[in-house]
Amino acid sequence: MDKKLVRIITTLVILSMTTLAVGCGNTGGSASKSKGDTIVVGSKNFTEQIILGNIMADLIEANTDLNVKRKPNLGGTSVCAEAIKKGSAGNGIDVYMEYTGSGLADILQMDPITDPEKAYETVKKEYKDKWNLDWLKRWGFNNTYTLAVKKDFADKNNIETFSDLGKMADKLTLACTMEFAERDDCLPSLEGKYGLKFKDIKPMDIGVRYTAIDNNEVQVMDPFATDGLLISHNLKILKDDKQAFASYDAAPVVRDDVLKKHPEIAEALNKLADTVTDEDMQKLNYKVDGQGEDEAAVAKEYLESKGLI
Numbered sequence: 001m002d003k004k005l006v007r008i009i010t011t012l013v014i015l016s017m018t019t020l021a022v023g024c025g026n027t028g029g030s031a032s033k034s035k036g037d038t039i040v041v042g043s044k045n046f047t048e049q050i051i052l053g054n055i056m057a058d059l060i061e062a063n064t065d066l067n068v069k070r071k072p073n074l075g076g077t078s079v080c081a082e083a084i085k086k087g088s089a090g091n092g093i094d095v096y097m098e099y100t101g102s103g104l105a106d107i108l109q110m111d112p113i114t115d116p117e118k119a120y121e122t123v124k125k126e127y128k129d130k131w132n133l134d135w136l137k138r139w140g141f142n143n144t145y146t147l148a149v150k151k152d153f154a155d156k157n158n159i160e161t162f163s164d165l166g167k168m169a170d171k172l173t174l175a176c177t178m179e180f181a182e183r184d185d186c187l188p189s190l191e192g193k194y195g196l197k198f199k200d201i202k203p204m205d206i207g208v209r210y211t212a213i214d215n216n217e218v219q220v221m222d223p224f225a226t227d228g229l230l231i232s233h234n235l236k237i238l239k240d241d242k243q244a245f246a247s248y249d250a251a252p253v254v255r256d257d258v259l260k261k262h263p264e265i266a267e268a269l270n271k272l273a274d275t276v277t278d279e280d281m282q283k284l285n286y287k288v289d290g291q292g293e294d295e296a297a298v299a300k301e302y303l304e305s306k307g308l309i
Contacts, residue, residue: 038067039258039265042093044080045073047288047295048143048226048281052097054299056252056269060095062309063268072295077106085131087255094258095265098135099143101248103127105185112185112246116142119247132256136266137273141281144248145186146225147174148235153219161241165220166196173200175209176222185246186222193244224248225278228285237278250276271308 039060043053050072057068071093074080086092103123104110110126113119124135147162159165165172180186181203190196202218209221210233223230225237252269259266284302287293303309 037065038069038088039095039262040069040071040088040093042071042074042080042083042096044077044096045075047228047285049097050295051284051288051299052250054296055272055303056095056097058300058303058309059268059271060265062303063271064262064264066262066265077102081107084133084253084255087257095252095254095269097250098123098253099248099250100138101144101185101246104246112189114243114246116247116249120249120251127253128256134254134256134259134266136252136254137270138249138251139272140274140276141226141278142247142249143224143226143278143281144240145180145222145245146240147190147220147238148213148223148230149220149238150213151234151236154236154238159236159238161239162190162194162196162244163241165238166194169196169198169220171199172219173202173217174198174220174222175202175204175212175218177206177209178203180222189244193242226281226285228282228287228289230282231286232290272306275306 041053041057041060043049053070053072057070060066061068069088071083074083074093074096077098080093080096080098083092084094084096088094100116100119100123101112103126104119105112108123108126108130110122113122120135120138127133127135147165149159149165154160157164157168176187181201187201198220202212204212209218209223210229212218213221213235214233221235223235223237230237254265254269280302284298287298288295300309
């Protein structure tokens with residue numbers, strides 16, 4: 001065969017193989033995704049939120065073809081609310097977990113609502129009307145304020161509810177944050193609903209309260225219902241039998257423009273709708289705050305245990 005013809009054939013074969021390789025490399029991978037297919041998931045700046053942000057990111061990654069960028073530990077409620085209003089195109093975020101009570105009081109500047117259904121429907125409507133943001137289905141747990149006492153103290157005094165506690169509150173000292181003491185939907189609401197008056201009230205930082213109740217310096221404290229340290233400190237959450245505290249049900253909030261383009265996000269995140277209990281969230285928080293585990297690892301392990309990733 002002519003040497004020139006051989007060279008031509010060889011060149012054509014090499015070009016064909018290169019084209020085939022490039023084509024195969026573009027199927028199914030991130031390179032095949034169009035510009036804008038990255039979803040930015042944010043979170044507030046505390047343990048529970050960072051865990052939830054990672055859970056949402058993992059669910060989207062495992063159940064869609066989308067890329068996910070994580071922005072944990074952004075700041076408080078107002079910071080995350082502003083970030084999602086901007087959207088990822090404006091260096092913000094597309095998705096984050098919010099609580100109905102925070103949405104009502106901190107963002108909408110509305111009065112607290114103790115009825116869970118009414119609180120959810122209100123924030124869902126207002127966020128859509130004002131900012132075109134969608135609340136997805138609630139995940140099941142309520143990160144509201146509550147009251148807690150030592151388990152042995154509760155057993156000794158037959159205390160199960162806030163009403164039970166009210167019968168002896170004038171002999172007890174409450175450790176609480178300054179915010180709890182001053183917010184209308186916290187201590188003032190508690191006093192109004194139950195006529196409850198403590199012997200003394202000691203405002204303290206969050207971590208110090210647990211030490212104080214361990215040392216019997218106080219008998220009652222004001223944790224959130226999903227605090228992980230409730231487990232390690234062997235505390236009993238009391239039932240808010242007259243609903244003094246507002247509902248803080250958790251649900252993902254997503255930009256409507258993102259959801260219209262990628263409805264699969266809702267399907268992925270709604271896999272945990274009505275499945276996560278207060279106790280579940282306590283345990284996840286405890287793994288980080290009590291046992292020093294990494295938030296991302298805790299999130300992944302939880303989803304694996306549920307068979308969701």
